[in-house]
Amino acid sequence: MRLLAPATVDPSLSFTPHCLTTFQHHLHEGERFADANLIDLFDSYPRDSIEVMTMGAKLSDGEWRRGALGRLRGRDVLEAITRGHLWVNIKHVHENDARLGELVDESYSEIAEAIGEPVPRWKAATLLVSSPSAFVYYHADAVPNFLWHIRGLKRVWVYPAHDERYCPAPLVEDICTGHAPEGLPYEPVFDDGASRLDLEPGMAASWPLHAPHRVDNLEGLNVSLSTEHVTPGSRRSLHVMRGNRVLRRKLGVVPKSMRPDGVRASFKAGLGTFEHAMTKLFRKRATAFEWPMTFRVDPNEPRGFSDSMPGSGDDEKARE
Numbered sequence: 001m002r003l004l005a006p007a008t009v010d011p012s013l014s015f016t017p018h019c020l021t022t023f024q025h026h027l028h029e030g031e032r033f034a035d036a037n038l039i040d041l042f043d044s045y046p047r048d049s050i051e052v053m054t055m056g057a058k059l060s061d062g063e064w065r066r067g068a069l070g071r072l073r074g075r076d077v078l079e080a081i082t083r084g085h086l087w088v089n090i091k092h093v094h095e096n097d098a099r100l101g102e103l104v105d106e107s108y109s110e111i112a113e114a115i116g117e118p119v120p121r122w123k124a125a126t127l128l129v130s131s132p133s134a135f136v137y138y139h140a141d142a143v144p145n146f147l148w149h150i151r152g153l154k155r156v157w158v159y160p161a162h163d164e165r166y167c168p169a170p171l172v173e174d175i176c177t178g179h180a181p182e183g184l185p186y187e188p189v190f191d192d193g194a195s196r197l198d199l200e201p202g203m204a205a206s207w208p209l210h211a212p213h214r215v216d217n218l219e220g221l222n223v224s225l226s227t228e229h230v231t232p233g234s235r236r237s238l239h240v241m242r243g244n245r246v247l248r249r250k251l252g253v254v255p256k257s258m259r260p261d262g263v264r265a266s267f268k269a270g271l272g273t274f275e276h277a278m279t280k281l282f283r284k285r286a287t288a289f290e291w292p293m294t295f296r297v298d299p300n301e302p303r304g305f306s307d308s309m310p311g312s313g314d315d316e317k318a319r320e
């Protein structure tokens with residue numbers, strides 16, 4: 001069975017996206033992501049590749065918190081997410097789960113066929129399982145991604161890319177080069193300039209590379225597949241960002257553009273490539289950002305978690 005509805009693919013869809021696009025898929029059909037299969041996945045999946053997060057009650061609360069699953073059974077994990085206020089990233093499913101890996105490969109092959117572009121050589125997938133009230137703070141991603149919605153209802157807000165009113169250029173450079181986490185400062189007035197997209201099961205969305213965005217769950221347990229990839233075009237954009245960052249931070253020059261094409265962009269991409277090679281050579285790795293673990297998942301708590309720290313006596317009790 002095909003996984004994509006090619007007739008719904010807009011000609012503007014690209015693996016290096018320049019505009020907001022939606023298309024239809026069939027990943028949500030059948031039992032692939034039914035409760036029983038999600039429970040099996042939680043029970044069998046490497047726990048260190050499952051990232052459990054919670055967020056404040058509203059956007060202005062700001063910070064993510066990271067939590068521990070301990071040895072909770074899959075059915076309790078799903079119960080906590082369904083009733084609580086959690087966002088769970090099941091990471092690297094393209095590598096750790098053969099069935100989902102095949103699904104991602106097949107989906108990308110069908111997109112490539114529909115848009116006439118080669119399948120990106122590098123791609124990755126994360127299965128997102130989140131509570132009805134969960135949301136994702138305003139942020140930008142370094143590489144292109146597609147969001148394949150499978151269960152529940154979701155609203156995605158997408159803001160203009162490379163626009164200083166929505167996202168300061170130095171911050172985008174820091175995010176894209178791994179010098180800052182993905183979060184961006186948000187003001188409610190930004191919503192006036194946003195595109196709002198409500199996703200139902202069977203819809204997928206793609207938005208311009210580096211465009212700030214945020215997500216609100218609207219209804220029900222939400223399940224989506226987030227895939228990301230790198231293309232020659234997105235890699236060049238990244239090198240231009242690196243070059244801009246060197247100009248700004250080390251040479252005191254304020255870059256006027258993030259455009260990836262043209263002679264100036266070629267110079268900046270060359271500068272960025274050189275800086276990247278030097279960084280790797282001298283092993284000056286960018287900081288890895290990780291939130292401290294401050295809660296443990298508990299299906300008996302109204303928010304789906306308890307504030308007791310993992311490793312405490314309470315935590316050991318939960319594992320029994």
Ligand SMILES: [Fe+2]
Binds near residue numbers: 139140141213
């Ligand atoms: Fe994102």
